Amino acid sequence: MPIDTTEDLFVSGLSHAYYTEQRLLDALEELEQTSSSEELTSGFAEHREETQTHVDRIEQVFEHLDAEAEATEDPVIEGMIEAHEEFMDQDPSDEAIERFNIAAGQKAEHYEIATYGNLIPMADQLGMDDAADTLEETLREEQDELETLSERGEAFDYGELEASS
Template sequence: MGFFTKPIKTLDDLLLHLLQDIYYAEQQITKALPRMIEKSGDPAVRSAFEAHLRETETQIGRLEQAFRLHGSEAKGATCQAIDGIIKEANEVASDVDDPEVLQVALVGSAQAVEHYEIARYGTIIAIATQLGRTDIADALRPTLDEEKATDRKLSALAEERVNRQAAPVQEPV
Protein backbone atom coordinates (compact mmCIF):
# COMPACT_ATOMS: atom_id res chain seq x y z
CA MET A 1 0.00 0.00 0.00
CA GLY A 2 2.95 2.38 0.22
CA PHE A 3 2.22 5.73 1.80
CA PHE A 4 -1.54 5.41 1.53
CA THR A 5 -3.82 4.55 4.40
CA LYS A 6 -5.86 2.21 2.20
CA PRO A 7 -5.68 1.08 -1.41
CA ILE A 8 -6.67 3.75 -3.89
CA LYS A 9 -8.89 2.06 -6.44
CA THR A 10 -11.11 4.88 -7.63
CA LEU A 11 -10.92 8.59 -8.32
CA ASP A 12 -13.06 9.10 -5.22
CA ASP A 13 -10.52 7.13 -3.15
CA LEU A 14 -7.82 9.45 -4.49
CA LEU A 15 -9.91 12.49 -3.63
CA LEU A 16 -10.26 11.29 -0.05
CA HIS A 17 -6.55 10.54 0.20
CA LEU A 18 -5.65 14.00 -1.08
CA LEU A 19 -8.04 15.59 1.42
CA GLN A 20 -6.32 13.60 4.18
CA ASP A 21 -2.91 14.61 2.84
CA ILE A 22 -3.63 18.34 2.79
CA TYR A 23 -5.41 18.13 6.16
CA TYR A 24 -2.24 16.68 7.68
CA ALA A 25 -0.18 19.30 5.85
CA GLU A 26 -2.28 22.18 7.17
CA GLN A 27 -1.97 20.81 10.72
CA GLN A 28 1.83 20.67 10.35
CA ILE A 29 1.87 24.19 8.94
CA THR A 30 0.02 25.49 12.02
CA LYS A 31 2.79 23.94 14.13
CA ALA A 32 5.62 25.31 11.97
CA LEU A 33 4.39 28.89 11.54
CA PRO A 34 4.81 29.92 15.20
CA ARG A 35 8.47 28.86 15.00
CA MET A 36 8.88 30.90 11.82
CA ILE A 37 7.19 33.88 13.46
CA GLU A 38 9.58 33.58 16.39
CA LYS A 39 12.63 33.46 14.10
CA SER A 40 11.49 36.42 12.04
CA GLY A 41 13.16 39.66 12.99
CA ASP A 42 11.49 41.66 10.24
CA PRO A 43 8.12 43.14 11.25
CA ALA A 44 6.66 42.76 7.73
CA VAL A 45 7.70 39.11 7.53
CA ARG A 46 6.39 38.46 11.03
CA SER A 47 3.08 40.11 10.16
CA ALA A 48 2.74 38.07 6.96
CA PHE A 49 3.34 34.84 8.87
CA GLU A 50 0.90 35.78 11.63
CA ALA A 51 -1.77 36.55 9.05
CA HIS A 52 -1.13 33.25 7.31
CA LEU A 53 -1.42 31.35 10.58
CA ARG A 54 -4.88 32.83 11.16
CA GLU A 55 -5.81 32.07 7.55
CA THR A 56 -4.60 28.47 7.87
CA GLU A 57 -6.85 27.90 10.87
CA THR A 58 -9.82 29.03 8.75
CA GLN A 59 -8.68 26.76 5.92
CA ILE A 60 -8.65 23.77 8.26
CA GLY A 61 -12.31 24.53 8.99
CA ARG A 62 -13.05 24.44 5.26
CA LEU A 63 -11.28 21.11 4.94
CA GLU A 64 -13.39 19.74 7.79
CA GLN A 65 -16.46 20.93 5.87
CA ALA A 66 -15.16 19.15 2.74
CA PHE A 67 -14.77 15.92 4.72
CA ARG A 68 -18.36 16.25 5.99
CA LEU A 69 -19.62 16.86 2.46
CA HIS A 70 -17.70 13.77 1.35
CA GLY A 71 -19.24 11.77 4.18
CA SER A 72 -15.86 10.97 5.69
CA GLU A 73 -14.10 11.56 8.98
CA ALA A 74 -11.69 14.50 9.02
CA LYS A 75 -8.31 12.91 9.56
CA GLY A 76 -4.86 13.32 8.18
CA ALA A 77 -2.62 10.98 6.27
CA THR A 78 1.08 11.57 6.72
CA CYS A 79 2.36 13.86 3.99
CA GLN A 80 6.04 13.26 3.44
CA ALA A 81 6.19 16.20 1.05
CA ILE A 82 5.18 18.81 3.65
CA ASP A 83 7.29 17.09 6.29
CA GLY A 84 10.26 17.40 3.95
CA ILE A 85 9.57 21.04 3.11
CA ILE A 86 9.29 21.93 6.80
CA LYS A 87 12.40 19.94 7.71
CA GLU A 88 14.39 21.67 4.99
CA ALA A 89 13.07 25.08 6.11
CA ASN A 90 14.20 24.39 9.67
CA GLU A 91 17.62 23.19 8.54
CA VAL A 92 18.23 26.17 6.27
CA ALA A 93 17.05 28.62 8.92
CA SER A 94 19.40 27.10 11.48
CA ASP A 95 22.33 27.38 9.02
CA VAL A 96 21.87 31.10 8.29
CA ASP A 97 23.91 33.50 10.42
CA ASP A 98 22.99 36.84 8.84
CA PRO A 99 19.60 38.06 10.17
CA GLU A 100 18.70 39.71 6.86
CA VAL A 101 19.54 36.58 4.87
CA LEU A 102 17.46 34.61 7.38
CA GLN A 103 14.40 36.67 6.39
CA VAL A 104 14.98 35.73 2.74
CA ALA A 105 15.30 32.06 3.73
CA LEU A 106 12.12 32.18 5.80
CA VAL A 107 10.10 33.82 3.02
CA GLY A 108 11.48 31.34 0.48
CA SER A 109 10.55 28.43 2.72
CA ALA A 110 7.05 29.84 3.20
CA GLN A 111 6.69 30.08 -0.58
CA ALA A 112 7.71 26.43 -0.96
CA VAL A 113 4.84 25.57 1.40
CA GLU A 114 2.45 27.80 -0.57
CA HIS A 115 3.41 26.19 -3.86
CA TYR A 116 2.74 22.73 -2.43
CA GLU A 117 -0.64 23.87 -1.12
CA ILE A 118 -1.56 25.49 -4.43
CA ALA A 119 -0.73 22.28 -6.29
CA ARG A 120 -2.64 20.10 -3.85
CA TYR A 121 -5.77 22.26 -3.63
CA GLY A 122 -5.82 22.70 -7.40
CA THR A 123 -5.72 18.94 -7.88
CA ILE A 124 -8.42 18.32 -5.27
CA ILE A 125 -10.72 20.90 -6.83
CA ALA A 126 -10.17 19.45 -10.33
CA ILE A 127 -10.90 15.89 -9.15
CA ALA A 128 -13.94 16.95 -7.13
CA THR A 129 -15.28 18.81 -10.16
CA GLN A 130 -14.67 15.80 -12.41
CA LEU A 131 -16.61 13.63 -9.96
CA GLY A 132 -19.51 16.09 -9.94
CA ARG A 133 -18.70 17.09 -6.36
CA THR A 134 -18.99 20.81 -6.95
CA ASP A 135 -19.97 21.16 -3.29
CA ILE A 136 -16.48 20.05 -2.25
CA ALA A 137 -14.80 22.09 -5.00
CA ASP A 138 -16.78 25.19 -4.02
CA ALA A 139 -15.91 24.72 -0.33
CA LEU A 140 -12.18 24.64 -1.11
CA ARG A 141 -11.94 27.21 -3.92
CA PRO A 142 -11.62 30.14 -1.46
CA THR A 143 -8.65 28.36 0.10
CA LEU A 144 -6.93 27.96 -3.26
CA ASP A 145 -7.51 31.66 -3.93
CA GLU A 146 -6.04 32.54 -0.52
CA GLU A 147 -2.98 30.36 -1.11
CA LYS A 148 -2.33 32.07 -4.45
CA ALA A 149 -2.80 35.50 -2.84
CA THR A 150 -0.39 34.61 -0.03
CA ASP A 151 2.20 33.48 -2.57
CA ARG A 152 1.84 36.81 -4.42
CA LYS A 153 2.21 38.73 -1.13
CA LEU A 154 5.31 36.74 -0.20
CA SER A 155 6.81 37.38 -3.66
CA ALA A 156 6.20 41.10 -3.28
CA LEU A 157 7.65 41.07 0.24
CA ALA A 158 10.76 39.28 -1.02
CA GLU A 159 11.28 41.43 -4.10
CA GLU A 160 10.44 44.79 -2.56
CA ARG A 161 11.96 44.36 0.87
CA VAL A 162 13.79 41.35 2.27
CA ASN A 163 15.87 40.40 -0.77
CA ARG A 164 17.02 44.03 -1.15
CA GLN A 165 17.91 44.29 2.51
CA ALA A 166 19.97 41.11 2.37
CA ALA A 167 21.80 41.94 -0.86
CA PRO A 168 25.24 43.48 -0.50
CA VAL A 169 25.47 47.07 -1.64
CA GLN A 170 26.98 47.16 -5.12
CA GLU A 171 29.64 49.78 -5.57
CA PRO A 172 29.36 51.71 -8.86
CA VAL A 173 31.99 50.73 -11.39
Protein backbone atom coordinates (compact mmCIF):
# COMPACT_ATOMS: atom_id res chain seq x y z
CA MET A 1 0.00 0.00 0.00
CA PRO A 2 1.50 3.37 -0.98
CA ILE A 3 1.88 6.03 1.68
CA ASP A 4 0.61 9.22 0.09
CA THR A 5 -1.91 10.84 2.42
CA THR A 6 -1.54 12.58 5.78
CA GLU A 7 -3.54 9.76 7.34
CA ASP A 8 -1.18 7.14 5.83
CA LEU A 9 1.80 9.00 7.25
CA PHE A 10 0.11 9.34 10.62
CA VAL A 11 -0.79 5.65 10.81
CA SER A 12 2.71 4.65 9.72
CA GLY A 13 4.29 6.87 12.39
CA LEU A 14 1.83 5.64 15.00
CA SER A 15 2.57 1.98 14.31
CA HIS A 16 6.32 2.63 14.63
CA ALA A 17 5.68 4.49 17.89
CA TYR A 18 3.56 1.57 19.09
CA TYR A 19 6.44 -0.81 18.42
CA THR A 20 8.96 1.56 20.02
CA GLU A 21 6.95 1.99 23.23
CA GLN A 22 6.54 -1.77 23.59
CA ARG A 23 10.27 -2.35 23.10
CA LEU A 24 10.96 0.41 25.63
CA LEU A 25 9.09 -1.60 28.24
CA ASP A 26 11.86 -4.22 27.89
CA ALA A 27 14.63 -1.66 27.49
CA LEU A 28 13.64 0.29 30.61
CA GLU A 29 13.61 -2.93 32.60
CA GLU A 30 17.14 -3.61 31.37
CA LEU A 31 18.23 -0.06 32.28
CA GLU A 32 16.67 -0.48 35.71
CA GLN A 33 18.35 -3.83 36.33
CA THR A 34 21.80 -2.74 35.18
CA SER A 35 21.86 0.61 37.03
CA SER A 36 23.08 0.66 40.60
CA SER A 37 21.94 3.93 42.18
CA GLU A 38 18.56 4.03 43.85
CA GLU A 39 17.62 7.28 42.08
CA LEU A 40 18.29 5.83 38.65
CA THR A 41 16.69 2.42 39.22
CA SER A 42 13.54 3.96 40.69
CA GLY A 43 13.46 6.62 37.96
CA PHE A 44 13.59 3.98 35.20
CA ALA A 45 10.96 1.88 37.01
CA GLU A 46 8.63 4.89 37.25
CA HIS A 47 9.10 5.78 33.60
CA ARG A 48 8.44 2.14 32.68
CA GLU A 49 5.01 2.48 34.30
CA GLU A 50 4.39 5.66 32.31
CA THR A 51 5.52 3.82 29.19
CA GLN A 52 2.79 1.22 29.71
CA THR A 53 0.35 4.15 29.68
CA HIS A 54 1.98 5.39 26.45
CA VAL A 55 1.24 1.99 24.87
CA ASP A 56 -2.38 2.18 26.08
CA ARG A 57 -2.77 5.72 24.72
CA ILE A 58 -1.57 4.68 21.27
CA GLU A 59 -4.19 1.91 21.33
CA GLN A 60 -6.80 4.58 22.11
CA VAL A 61 -5.64 6.60 19.11
CA PHE A 62 -5.95 3.53 16.87
CA GLU A 63 -9.51 3.20 18.21
CA HIS A 64 -10.20 6.83 17.20
CA LEU A 65 -9.07 5.80 13.72
CA ASP A 66 -11.33 2.74 13.80
CA ALA A 67 -8.22 0.72 13.04
CA GLU A 68 -6.65 -2.36 14.57
CA ALA A 69 -3.57 -1.41 16.66
CA GLU A 70 -0.60 -2.59 14.65
CA ALA A 71 3.12 -2.43 15.49
CA THR A 72 5.73 -2.00 12.76
CA GLU A 73 9.30 -2.92 13.64
CA ASP A 74 11.33 0.20 14.21
CA PRO A 75 15.04 -0.11 13.39
CA VAL A 76 15.98 2.95 15.44
CA ILE A 77 14.90 1.55 18.80
CA GLU A 78 16.38 -1.83 17.86
CA GLY A 79 19.69 -0.06 17.19
CA MET A 80 19.57 1.67 20.57
CA ILE A 81 18.96 -1.64 22.34
CA GLU A 82 21.80 -3.24 20.39
CA ALA A 83 24.13 -0.38 21.35
CA HIS A 84 23.36 -1.05 25.01
CA GLU A 85 24.05 -4.77 24.62
CA GLU A 86 27.37 -4.04 22.90
CA PHE A 87 28.35 -1.69 25.70
CA MET A 88 27.47 -4.27 28.35
CA ASP A 89 29.65 -6.84 26.56
CA GLN A 90 32.73 -4.65 27.14
CA ASP A 91 32.96 -5.38 30.86
CA PRO A 92 32.02 -1.87 32.05
CA SER A 93 32.31 -0.92 35.73
CA ASP A 94 29.10 -0.16 37.67
CA GLU A 95 29.95 3.55 37.54
CA ALA A 96 30.53 3.48 33.79
CA ILE A 97 27.20 1.66 33.32
CA GLU A 98 25.50 4.28 35.46
CA ARG A 99 26.72 7.12 33.22
CA PHE A 100 26.04 5.17 30.02
CA ASN A 101 22.48 4.35 31.12
CA ILE A 102 21.68 8.01 31.75
CA ALA A 103 22.78 8.82 28.18
CA ALA A 104 20.92 5.80 26.76
CA GLY A 105 17.73 6.94 28.47
CA GLN A 106 18.21 10.48 27.16
CA LYS A 107 18.65 9.24 23.60
CA ALA A 108 15.43 7.23 23.80
CA GLU A 109 13.53 10.25 25.16
CA HIS A 110 14.87 12.51 22.40
CA TYR A 111 13.67 9.96 19.85
CA GLU A 112 10.23 9.72 21.43
CA ILE A 113 9.94 13.51 21.68
CA ALA A 114 10.73 13.84 17.95
CA THR A 115 8.17 11.11 17.20
CA TYR A 116 5.31 12.66 19.19
CA GLY A 117 6.33 16.16 18.13
CA ASN A 118 5.54 15.08 14.56
CA LEU A 119 2.47 12.92 15.23
CA ILE A 120 0.62 15.65 17.14
CA PRO A 121 0.48 18.20 14.29
CA MET A 122 -0.60 15.41 11.93
CA ALA A 123 -3.46 14.49 14.29
CA ASP A 124 -4.39 18.21 14.38
CA GLN A 125 -4.29 18.35 10.60
CA LEU A 126 -6.62 15.33 10.44
CA GLY A 127 -9.05 17.07 12.83
CA MET A 128 -8.40 14.40 15.47
CA ASP A 129 -8.38 16.73 18.47
CA ASP A 130 -8.84 14.00 21.08
CA ALA A 131 -5.97 11.99 19.63
CA ALA A 132 -3.76 15.09 19.58
CA ASP A 133 -4.57 15.76 23.26
CA THR A 134 -3.85 12.14 24.18
CA LEU A 135 -0.48 12.17 22.42
CA GLU A 136 0.29 15.56 23.97
CA GLU A 137 0.00 14.01 27.45
CA THR A 138 2.59 11.43 26.49
CA LEU A 139 4.87 14.08 24.97
CA ARG A 140 4.87 16.01 28.24
CA GLU A 141 5.88 12.89 30.19
CA GLU A 142 8.72 12.21 27.75
CA GLN A 143 9.91 15.81 28.14
CA ASP A 144 9.81 15.53 31.94
CA GLU A 145 11.79 12.29 31.82
CA LEU A 146 14.38 13.86 29.52
CA GLU A 147 14.75 16.78 31.91
CA THR A 148 15.21 14.47 34.90
CA LEU A 149 17.83 12.40 33.07
CA SER A 150 19.63 15.50 31.80
CA GLU A 151 19.89 16.80 35.36
CA ARG A 152 21.27 13.43 36.50
CA GLY A 153 23.83 13.54 33.68
CA GLU A 154 24.92 17.05 34.63
CA ALA A 155 25.18 16.12 38.31
CA PHE A 156 27.16 12.93 37.62
CA ASP A 157 30.34 12.73 39.68
CA TYR A 158 33.10 11.70 37.28
CA GLY A 159 35.34 11.15 40.31
CA GLU A 160 33.43 7.87 40.68
CA LEU A 161 35.12 6.53 37.53
CA GLU A 162 38.63 5.07 37.64
CA ALA A 163 41.42 7.52 36.77
CA SER A 164 42.83 7.01 33.26
CA SER A 165 46.06 5.08 33.32
